Amino acid sequence: MVMLVSFVLSTQLWAGELSRPTGKVLLTLSGNIENTNADGKAVFDTASLEKLGMVSFQTTSPWYNGRTTFTGIPLQKIMDYVGANGSVVKVTALNDYTTVIPLSDFKKYNAILALKINGKYMRIRDKGPLFIVYPYDSMPELNNQIYYSRSAWQVSSMDIE
Secondary structure (H helix, E strand, O other), X not given: OHHHHHHHHHHHHHOOEOXXXXXXXXXXXXEOEXXXXXXXXXXXXXXXXXXXOOEEEEEEEOOEEEEEEEEEEEHHHHHHHHOEOOOEEEEEEOOOOEEEEEOHHHHHHOOEEEEEEOOEEOOHHXXXXXXXXXXXXXXXXXXXXXXXXXXOEOEEEEEEO
16 A cells, blocks of 8 residues: 555656756667656756666676676666657667567566766776676576676667557
């Protein structure tokens, strides 16, 4: 009962027009979303993403040696915040790489949109500023090419379909 009340209050706080970022826009969400702040889209700078609440986890990955600490926003939280309705999200990176991710992944696997690696903000040349990361070590099924290909780095936009 308490969780339901909390969810309802959160939804009411987020419904409709989102606050506009004041810094450089890093991420644009479009498509089937209910809550916007820029001509039918939701745009975010670093501060507006961080306000959603950050989490960290350590995992191994094919891109780094040993266990790495990633810090970012749970993607499910971002989807809830913008009121995403759909079944997939098409992710586009700065280099035009695209991948399609089932929205169900975000809740099922606790994937994050990482801004930091080992406590430092990621730069473009270090796969930043935004990197979709799964906790690969948490479930054996995440250690395969399907999830690695969904782990886009240099993320710039997401289109909810």
